[in-house]
Amino acid sequence: MIDKFRAKFVEESKDNVQDLEEALFLLEKDMENRELIERIFRAMHSLKGGGAMFGFNDLSEFTHHLETIFDGVRNQKIPVTTDLISLTFLAIDEINILLNTGDLTEAKDKEELAGITNRIKDFMGNGSEIPADTSAKTTVSSPTVKVPQQQETKSELTYLITFIPQLDLLQNGTNPFFLMDDLHALGTAMCVAYVHKIPSLDLYSPTSNYCVWQILLSTVESVNEIKDVFIFVEDECELSVDLIANRPVVDLPAVKSMVDKAKERNLLLKKEDFDDADWKKEAVAKPTTAPRKVAVQEHKISSIRVSSYKIDELVTLVSELVTIQAQLSLYAEKSGEPSIMALTENIQKLSRQLRENAFDISLIPLQSELMRFQRLVRDLSKDQNKDIDFVIEGGDIELDKNIIENLTDPLLHILRNSIDHGIELPDDRISAGKAPKGTILFKAYYSGANVIIEVSDDGKGLDPDLILRKAIAKGIVEEGAQLENKEILNLIFLSGFSTRDAVTEVSGRGVGMDVVRRKIAEIRGEVTVESELGKGTIISIQLPMTLSIIDGLLVKVKDNQYVIPISAIEKIHALESTKFRNTFNRVVELDGEQVPYINLREAFNLEPLDENNNVVQMVVVKSGDKLAGIVVDSVIGEYQTVVKPLGKYLRSQKILSGASIMGDGSISMVIDTTRLLQIRKGKK
The missing domain is CATH 1.20.120.160 (HPT domain)
Structure with missing residues (x-):
């Protein structure tokens, strides 16, 4: 225990x-x-x-x-x-x-x-300096502090303390008698325990608290010191501390008599009972249904602490329920029984609601992890003699806790780069016409079914010419290659690439941004970079809100079924197969717009569709600000997809992000639309 x-x-x-x-x-x-x-x-x-x-x-x-x-x-x-x-x-x-x-x-x-x-x-010494600590990044020196040699004399006051704990106080490991001992240590105290709420033996629970305490305390300590005694139980009780006299009165016979009468009648003392200067007035009778006691009975616990293991287990059970519900739907469809069909629809609605509630529970705010980022910015900026203001917007945005756990390392890499590569020294900023203090903005916001996180700085930005020269020198890019500015900036995500000539504690090893892209891809996210030389850099991360269950579109390619995340889908078009023959550079015109596409039969090295099949389906998906089409044989319909991770033999492939068990026991692969479209554009 x-x-x-x-x-x-x-x-x-x-x-x-x-x-x-x-x-x-x-x-x-x-x-x-x-x-x-x-x-x-x-x-x-x-x-x-x-x-x-x-x-x-x-x-x-x-x-x-x-x-x-x-x-x-x-x-x-x-x-x-x-x-x-x-x-x-x-x-x-x-x-x-x-x-x-x-x-x-x-x-x-x-x-x-x-x-x-x-x-x-x-x-705490009299102005002595703090000894140097060479192991600490931040040198701390003590200011001159004058400690008063004499404290002013405090008058002794008397307080009425009313302590009404919740029924389950003992179950949290709290011993109320220790609290009473602490109060006695502050001065002269008289303690009264009201026991009239203790039930009969057949209803009595040894792990429940049925007592209410009132304490008269004469002390020179402040109200804060008194309240600090209850600091561990302040959320599990009702507490009031009322000043009743400007002098010690605990030992007065009249006061002891008042306390005895209150205890006999099971009536809580009130501050007003002590207004008479002689304290001869008896306690006013008060019904047992006084507002204070009712408040105790009506107390509701607004939140509870649950271990992350239990939440993971709940999400796993809900995932299994969704899979079984799919099997039930398939059985109902085959049976054709109206009653079974109606029952299946109701179960489907309930399972969807349960799914949404379970995932709401598993979501935690980004703010829970932002403290370590604030500390990183503070420590590194002082270590590098830089003045940086770290601004947070959208810290209350919520994500699946598993996503946040995998997001920490990429964000730490990005922030280190912003501090080390981005923000200039104060003198350099002034020379560039900037304020001496730099700014790093962490911004999070919802975008459809995704969350966007942007880390931006107002530093010197990325130099495309320098990046291209480094890439050519490392053999990453052939000399004379013509690349767009965005393609050059994306070179920073390649393994082993770094613009730093010297390795420091913070950066220069060429692993940071490669780790960022790889880690974010593992949680089905996408990272992009924008930068303007002399103005600053923005790193954007697009993430799903959850990993375990998604709403997907079930499609068919030859004899296999695949799932495309609905959050990535813009439109679905039924097109004649002849429209895709002899197209230039795999681009087709849709609604007056040129849309690049990829054919899943070609992507999976399958034979072309039979020429007798005149109609195919194109699912138009969005990645960033770009649209692209995915050509499939047919669209089956919407499907709640429980995403299972791929085994080690399939982990190296780039098109699939997971698998799902269908109602009939077969396996459907989940398409990673972001990676698929990167392959379409010739990226690896």
């Missing part, structure tokens, strides 16, 4: 760390924002307390020092500086290590942790 709670703590802590990083980025732009400072402090406090509770002792001790710094910041004793933020980012890297490994055992790891801990402690 404890392992389950530890795993949950790690998962929630990683969300905390992500929130912490996001708040730090915002704080760097607005260093006086008190709300962000409080948000960072609470994240530190959660990590410290949770680490101690679940056996992450190194984590708890390490974050304690960070919490101390930000406690000073929120009390306006320590200023927010770039050095402090850089040091905190460095500490976050160590926190991630401690979350993944637990308490350290290797001497080298302990030494690194001690080194960063000492730097944090030195930051």
Whole structure:
């Protein structure tokens, strides 16, 4: 059981760390924002307390020092500086290590942790400099910080704390008695447990909480310190902290009498009960259906945390259901029974709705991965002495989690290139008539059934002449070849191509953009590049929203069936087969427009269609801003397609992206329209 709670703590802590990083980025732009400072402090406090509770002792001790710094910041004793933020980012890297490994055992790891801990402690010193760390990319130095030697005397106040936990509080590993102990440690406290909601023995559940607590606390600590005691359960309870007296009154006999009477009557105390200066007024009778208690009963959980494994399993089951539904449809069609046909249609509607709901669950916002990109831009720009503003638009766009997982590496490559190759040094930008600060824009938006991601920079852009010279020198392009500007730019996606003469930590090995194209092709995406010398570069990625099930168009070529993704289809034309004979350069006129085409019989090395077949079907698909036709023997109809990955023997081919099991048990291959059209244009 404890392992389950530890795993949950790690998962929630990683969300905390992500929130912490996001708040730090915002704080760097607005260093006086008190709300962000409080948000960072609470994240530190959660990590410290949770680490101690679940056996992450190194984590708890390490974050304690960070919490101390930000406690000073929120009390306006320590200023927010770039050095402090850089040091905190460095500490976050160590926190991630401690979350993944637990308490350290290797001497080298302990030494690194001690080194960063000492730097944090030195930051709290009286203006001493932080020791240099040659292993860190960003040099952090401490500003002069004056730590007050004397604290002003605080008056002792008395608060009424009402703690109404949810029924399932105990199931999350929380012990309410520990919370009461923490409150007693803050001052003088009197605790009342209301137990009237405990049911009879036959209805009692030992894993459920039926108690409500009220605490009178006299303390010099702030309301924030009191609320921090409940920081791990703030989403699982109703909590109120009301000031009832400007002096300690917990030990007064009149107050003790009020508490005893409230407990006897099972009536929660109210702030108004303490308005009488002598505290002689008895608690006002209150019905058991008071609004506060009703609120507890009516509480609804708006969201739940589910492991990605369970989501993958759900999507797999839905995929199997879609396959079985196709078998049922085939059986109903053969039987011709109206009742079975009607039942099949209803099941088809339900399976489609279930499919859509399952995939909605598997979608996650891009924002979940953008934090690491922000960190990359920040660290690399400082390392290269560049000033770069990273702007995000469309971070709430959602994609299949499997797509996002495979998208991270390509985006990291693109951003590294934008920083290393694209954005110039401040002096060079000023000489070029630009602002000294460069901009990288990450933009995501929906386009039909696809998502488009654009990474653009306002740097120096790509030089087509330089790219062509490098390609000729490497033997990629023959000397004297005449290429269009777009074809030259696309050379950067070839394996081994790089415009860098020297290899750096960031780029120059000629593998980055080749990896980008290959990785994106694996998730049925397409990447393009646009650039203007001296103005900047735009890398565009077109992606499907999901990988597992697609709406497809079932077509037939000879004796085989194939699936074309409906999201790529523009139109379908029925044409006479004679129209394709003797065409020049495989181009046919449709609706007054010249449309290039590819014949699947030729693509699959099949014999030509019998001349007695006068009509063929052309499926016009769109790739980027280009239209092209795919000639098939016939169109069967729309089909919900469960896409299965191809085995290792078919993985090297370029036309197919997957396979689907049909209702009769046969296999239909899924056409990769993007790759097919690239082959049509002579690309490899």
